[in-house]
Amino acid sequence: MQLEQAESRIGELREELRRHDYLYYVRDRPEISDEAYDRLFHELKALEEAFPELVSEDSPTQRVGGSPLSSLPTVEHEAPMLSLDSGAEPAAVRKFDERLRKLLGDDLAYTLEPKLDGASIELVYDEGRLKRAATRGDGRTGEEVTANARTIPAVPLRLRGAGRPLPARLALRGEVIMRLGDFERLNERLLEQGREPFANPRNAAAGALRQLDPRLTAERPLDIFVYDILAASDDVGHAAQSEVLESLAAWGLKVNPLNRLARTVEEIEEAHRDLVERRDEIDYEIDGMVIKLDELAAREELGSTSHHPRWAFAFKFPPRREETRILKIVPSVGRTGVVTPVALMRPVEIGGVTVSRATLHNREEVARKDVREGDRVRVQRAGDVIPQVVERLPWPGKKRGPAFRMPDACPSCSTPLIERGPFTVCPNSFDCPAQLKGRILLLGWRGALDIEGLGEETARLLVEKGLVRHLPDLFDLRAEQLLELEGFAEKSASALIDGIERASHCDLDRFLFGLGIPEVGAATARDLARNFGSFGAVRRADAEALQQVSGVGPRMAEQITAFFGEPHNSEVLDQLLDGRIHVREVEPAAACEAGPLAGLRIVLTGGLERLTRSQAKELLEAHGAQVTSAVSRKTDYVVAGPDPGTKLAKAQDLGVAVLDEQGLLDLLAGHEIDPPE
Numbered sequence: 001m002q003l004e005q006a007e008s009r010i011g012e013l014r015e016e017l018r019r020h021d022y023l024y025y026v027r028d029r030p031e032i033s034d035e036a037y038d039r040l041f042h043e044l045k046a047l048e049e050a051f052p053e054l055v056s057e058d059s060p061t062q063r064v065g066g067s068p069l070s071s072l073p074t075v076e077h078e079a080p081m082l083s084l085d086s087g088a089e090p091a092a093v094r095k096f097d098e099r100l101r102k103l104l105g106d107d108l109a110y111t112l113e114p115k116l117d118g119a120s121i122e123l124v125y126d127e128g129r130l131k132r133a134a135t136r137g138d139g140r141t142g143e144e145v146t147a148n149a150r151t152i153p154a155v156p157l158r159l160r161g162a163g164r165p166l167p168a169r170l171a172l173r174g175e176v177i178m179r180l181g182d183f184e185r186l187n188e189r190l191l192e193q194g195r196e197p198f199a200n201p202r203n204a205a206a207g208a209l210r211q212l213d214p215r216l217t218a219e220r221p222l223d224i225f226v227y228d229i230l231a232a233s234d235d236v237g238h239a240a241q242s243e244v245l246e247s248l249a250a251w252g253l254k255v256n257p258l259n260r261l262a263r264t265v266e267e268i269e270e271a272h273r274d275l276v277e278r279r280d281e282i283d284y285e286i287d288g289m290v291i292k293l294d295e296l297a298a299r300e301e302l303g304s305t306s307h308h309p310r311w312a313f314a315f316k317f318p319p320r321r322e323e324t325r326i327l328k329i330v331p332s333v334g335r336t337g338v339v340t341p342v343a344l345m346r347p348v349e350i351g352g353v354t355v356s357r358a359t360l361h362n363r364e365e366v367a368r369k370d371v372r373e374g375d376r377v378r379v380q381r382a383g384d385v386i387p388q389v390v391e392r393l394p395w396p397g398k399k400r401g402p403a404f405r406m407p408d409a410c411p412s413c414s415t416p417l418i419e420r421g422p423f424t425v426c427p428n429s430f431d432c433p434a435q436l437k438g439r440i441l442l443l444g445w446r447g448a449l450d451i452e453g454l455g456e457e458t459a460r461l462l463v464e465k466g467l468v469r470h471l472p473d474l475f476d477l478r479a480e481q482l483l484e485l486e487g488f489a490e491k492s493a494s495a496l497i498d499g500i501e502r503a504s505h506c507d508l509d510r511f512l513f514g515l516g517i518p519e520v521g522a523a524t525a526r527d528l529a530r531n532f533g534s535f536g537a538v539r540r541a542d543a544e545a546l547q548q549v550s551g552v553g554p555r556m557a558e559q560i561t562a563f564f565g566e567p568h569n570s571e572v573l574d575q576l577l578d579g580r581i582h583v584r585e586v587e588p589a590a591a592c593e594a595g596p597l598a599g600l601r602i603v604l605t606g607g608l609e610r611l612t613r614s615q616a617k618e619l620l621e622a623h624g625a626q627v628t629s630a631v632s633r634k635t636d637y638v639v640a641g642p643d644p645g646t647k648l649a650k651a652q653d654l655g656v657a658v659l660d661e662q663g664l665l666d667l668l669a670g671h672e673i674d675p676p677e
C-alpha cells in the first residue's frame with residue numbers, strides 16, 4: 001500500500017473506531033460485535049506500524065503508552081475546582097432555596113445531578129484533542145494524570161463536533177468511578193493473588209488514577225461522567241447548566257442519564273426520595289444529589305466563597321447504619337494536639353466497607369452518649385465516609401464496664417493535658433511525637449512546601465528513630481542519616497535531602513499553611529500572604545489587623561495571635577527562620593485592591609488583537625478590577641471583540657456599557673496603565 005492510500009485508510013479506520021467507542025462506552029448502544037471491532041483495531045494498528053510517520057496522539061491505538069513516571073507533576077487548574085456546601089436534612093435544602101429566591105426572585109430552575117462518589121478530575125482539550133488531565137488536589141492545583149486518563153475508554157481523545165460550537169481550549173470537570181461489579185471482580189483478583197483488597201470503589205478509582213505507570217491504570221476498569229465546563233476560551237452561548245450538559249453529550253462526553261430539572265423544593269425532595277429508593281439498583285456509588293442553579297448568569301451574580309459556590313448544594317443521603325460492639329476506647333493525638341477518643345470495634349460492614357474504628361469526637365460527646373468498653377452500639381458512616389458511633393443500644397442482663405475518662409497526660413509525650421471547651425489538648429505543639437509526625441507530613445505536603453518523598457511512613461520513621469526530635473531538625477538532616485531508615489538507599493536518601501533543600505526556599509502562603517496554625521487552611525494562608533506581604537508582618541499583626549482580611553473573624557484572629565504568642569512556638573519559628581527556611585515576600589494586595597480600577601466588574605467576550613484574553617484579564621485584575629465570565633446588572637463594562645457571542649446581546653439588553661478593544665486601551669490609558677508590549 002502506498003503512503004497516500006495508507007493515510008486515507010487510517011483516517012477512515014480512526015473515524016470508524018471513534019464512532020464505535022462513542023456508541024459503546026458513552027451511549028451504551030454498540031452496533032458491531034467485539035470481534036468486528038477487534039478486526040478494525042488490528043487493521044489500524046498494523047497500518048500504523050507499517051507507516052509510523054502517520055501515527056497521531058489521538059489515534060484509538062494510542063490510549064496506553066509511555067514509560068512509568070518517577071512522580072506525578074503538580075499543575076494549576078484552568079479554574080478552581082471548588083467543593084460543595086452540603087447537608088442531609090430537607091430543612092437545609094429549603095434554607096438554600098429560600099436564600100436564592102430572596103436574591104433572584106421566584107422564577108428559578110435547578111439542575112439535579114447524582115452526587116458521584118469517585119475521584120474528581122479536570123480534562124483540558126486543545127482544538128478538540130485531549131491535552132491534559134489532573135486530579136482535583138487542593139482545588140487550585142492537582143497532579144497531572146494525562147497518560148492515565150487516556151486509558152479510560154469513556155474519555156474521548158478527540159471531541160466530536162456534532163453541530164455544537166467547540167471552543168479552541170476547553171477545561172471540563174468530571175468524576176472517575178469504578179462500577180460495583182468491576183470493583184468486586186478486581187478485589188477477587190487481588191485476593192487470589194494474595195494482595196490486600198480495596199476498601200471501596202472510590203479508593204480503587206483514585207488509586208488507579210494516580211498510578212505512576214499508565215499500563216497499571218489501563219488494567220483497572222474505570223469509567224467517567226462529565227458534568228461541568230470549568231473554563232472555555234470562546235463563548236459557546238450557554239445560558240443554562242442544562243444546555244451545558246447537552247453540549248457535553250454532543251461533544252462525545254459521557255453525561256449521567258439520571259440528571260433532571262426541578263423548579264420547586266417539593267420537586268427537589270421528590271427527586272431525592274426517588275434517588276434514595278433507586279440507590280441500591282445503580283451499579284456505581286452515589287452519596288447524594290447535587291442541586292445547581294440552572295441559569296449561568298445568575299450563578300455569576302451569586303459568586304462563590306473560597307470553598308464552595310453559593311449557587312449549588314449537595315443534598316446528602318441518610319447515612320447507612322449497622323450494629324456492633326465496642327472492644328476498647330483509646331485516646332488518639334492528632335496533628336493539632338487535640339486528643340480524640342476512638343472506639344475500636346468488632347468489624348462490621350456498612351455499605352460495602354468494613355469498619356473497625358469510629359471517632360467519639362470529645363469527652364463531652366462520650367459522656368452524653370454514655371458509651372463504654374463492651375457496649376453494643378449503632379455505627380454509621382457519615383456522608384458514607386467517616387465512621388462514627390451514633391448511640392448505645394440496650395443489652396439486658398449485661399454488666400457494663402466503667403465509664404471512660406480522658407487521661408491526665410498525653411499518651412504520646414506525657415505532657416499534662418489541658419481542656420479547651422469540650423476538647424482535651426496536648427499543649428506540647430511542636431515536640432509531642434504524635435503531633436510532630438503530623439506537622440512534618442503537613443509541612444511536606446504538596447499544598448505546603450511540597451517535599452517530594454516525605455510521606456506518612458517517612459515522617460513516622462524520622463520521629464520514631466529520633467532523627468527529627470524538633471521540627472527544625474528536619475532541615476538539618478543529612479543523607480547518611482537516612483540510610484539508617486528502612487527503605488532508603490543512597491539515591492532515595494539524596495533525593496529527599498535535595499527535596500528538603502529546594503523546599504527551604506518557599507512562598508509565604510505555603511509556609512503559613514504548612515505551619516498548621518489553627519483554623520488557617522490553604523485559602524486563608526493565601527489571603528494572609530496577599531494582605532501582609534511578609535511573614536514578619538503576619539506574625540506581628542494583632543487581632544484587629546487580622547480581621548481586616550477577608551474570611552478572618554474574631555475566633556480565627558484569636559487562634560492566630562495565640563499561636564504566634566505562645567513562647568515555645570516562637571522559639572521553633574525563630575529556629576526555622578535562622579538560616580533553615582527562607583520565605584519569599586510578596587507584594588501586599590492592598591496596593592492592588594486600592595488600584596485605579598478597584599470596584600469595576602468587567603466581562604471579556606470575543607477575540608482581541610492587541611492583547612490576548614489572558615493578558616487583558618491579568619492586567620485588569622492586577623490594577624483592581626474584577627473580571628467575570630457572565631454579564632449581569634452589576635457589570636460595569638463588557639469588552640467585545642470579534643465574534644462576541646451572546647454576552648454582547650445580554651449587555652445591550654441590560655444597558656451595560658460596551659467597549660471595543662480600543663475602548664479598553666483608552667480606559668487603561670486614562671488610568672495611566674500601560675499594556676504589555
